Amino acid sequence: MTAPAMAGAATLRTVAPGQRVTVRVPATSANLGPGYDSLGLALSLYDTVDVATADDGELAFALSGEGADTLPRDGSHLVVRTIDLALERLGYRRSGLRLSAENVSPHGRGLGSSASATVAAVLVAAELVDPADRPDRAWVLQLCSEIEGHPDNVAPAIFGSLALSWQDGETFRTAVARVHPDVVPIVAIPDYELSTELARSLLPSSVPHHAAAANSGRAALLVHALTNDPSLLVPGTEDYLHQSYRESAMRPSADLIRRLRAEGHAAVVSGAGPTVLALAAGAEEADEVQAAVERFALGGDVHAVDTELDRVERTTWRVMRLDVDSEGAKVEVHSR
Numbered sequence: 001m002t003a004p005a006m007a008g009a010a011t012l013r014t015v016a017p018g019q020r021v022t023v024r025v026p027a028t029s030a031n032l033g034p035g036y037d038s039l040g041l042a043l044s045l046y047d048t049v050d051v052a053t054a055d056d057g058e059l060a061f062a063l064s065g066e067g068a069d070t071l072p073r074d075g076s077h078l079v080v081r082t083i084d085l086a087l088e089r090l091g092y093r094r095s096g097l098r099l100s101a102e103n104v105s106p107h108g109r110g111l112g113s114s115a116s117a118t119v120a121a122v123l124v125a126a127e128l129v130d131p132a133d134r135p136d137r138a139w140v141l142q143l144c145s146e147i148e149g150h151p152d153n154v155a156p157a158i159f160g161s162l163a164l165s166w167q168d169g170e171t172f173r174t175a176v177a178r179v180h181p182d183v184v185p186i187v188a189i190p191d192y193e194l195s196t197e198l199a200r201s202l203l204p205s206s207v208p209h210h211a212a213a214a215n216s217g218r219a220a221l222l223v224h225a226l227t228n229d230p231s232l233l234v235p236g237t238e239d240y241l242h243q244s245y246r247e248s249a250m251r252p253s254a255d256l257i258r259r260l261r262a263e264g265h266a267a268v269v270s271g272a273g274p275t276v277l278a279l280a281a282g283a284e285e286a287d288e289v290q291a292a293v294e295r296f297a298l299g300g301d302v303h304a305v306d307t308e309l310d311r312v313e314r315t316t317w318r319v320m321r322l323d324v325d326s327e328g329a330k331v332e333v334h335s336r
């Protein structure tokens with residue numbers, strides 16, 4: 001992991017004006033059932049961040065897509081805040097920034113939007129410093145994992161494919177595995193949000209030993225199923241550590257997962273939810289999954305009943321058949 005030692009605030013250098021960097025980062029699905037805080041898959045759904053430096057100290061934003069009307073347009077914007085942090089770690093600070101972002105990944109739905117934004121920001125910062133101070137991708141993984149608190153979304157966002165991540169003391173590491181070409185990810189994104197922070201607060205501080213033992217068997221099986229034998233995806237995606245504890249915060253998603261699994265499909269909560277991820281073993285099964293989700297949606301599962309208003313709210317779902325992204329984040333540095 002190479003990067004310069006952190007400089008004191010007084011010695012921070014200002015990044016050169018007139019630079020422009022564009023980064024495209026895939027969405028990611030973490031956990032995949034039993035791989036809690038460890039496994040993550042990169043998906044063919046991309047956010048793009050474009051940053052230009054200026055010497056006027058001003059921040060300017062051009063945001064489109066998800067969050068365009070709600071995200072802050074000041075130094076508290078996740079991308080700006082993370083660029084500032086990464087630059088500081090590298091011994092730099094910024095003056096003015098022009099940030100354009102096209103956000104495609106939905107926020108707060110379990111598709112790693114905050115991880116994608118964090119990865120984009122750290123990769124931008126890495127390009128804005130002098131070449132001699134440029135960090136490698138292990139440093140990028142470390143900082144992004146520290147910011148997110150866990151590596152399972154940021155690793156596939158950086159490297160693509162299936163990332164198997166772990167922690168050695170304070171150091172985050174990852175190994176990237178190639179996914180079997182028959183595996184087809186399908187996401188069913190409900191119309192309600194769930195913050196990762198809330199979903200994490202629902203987990204117990206310890207689990208019974210038999211649950212941990214069962215989970216480790218399934219996590220091992222899942223890696224084999226995803227890379228070598230997709231016919232084992234249903235048993236490989238059984239989880240014992242998190243999904244059941246979070247059900248109360250995402251009933252419609254839990255109901256859809258039960259329905260899909262009962263019909264023989266490998267369905268799990270994507271990340272901290274509430275999106276449902278199904279991993280089909282081939283195009284034919286992917287068609288069946290899409291049809292099953294549509295039947296479930298038409299059945300009109302009840303999301304909330306407001307008895308005072310005598311009104312029933314029903315969940316609506318956006319279903320997308322995606323590919324596994326095998327490239328990870330792509331950085332383009334525009335010549336001056």
Ligand SMILES: Nc1ncnc2c1ncn2[C@@H]1O[C@H](COP(=O)(O)OP(=O)(O)OP(=O)(O)O)[C@@H](O)[C@H]1O
Nearest residue numbers: 078107108109110111112113114117195196271272
């Ligand atoms: N592209 C972005 N630009 C700025 N802020 C973002 C961006 N994407 C996400 N965020 C911030 O992160 C929040 C969502 O983070 P959260 O961790 O709750 O969900 P997620 O990352 O979408 O899902 P998960 O971590 O379960 O996969 C948003 O509400 C927003 O504040």
Ligand SMILES: N[C@@H](CCO)C(=O)O
Nearest residue numbers: 030036037196271272
């Ligand atoms: N492993 C994380 C993924 C969401 O960021 C969780 O389930 O809380």
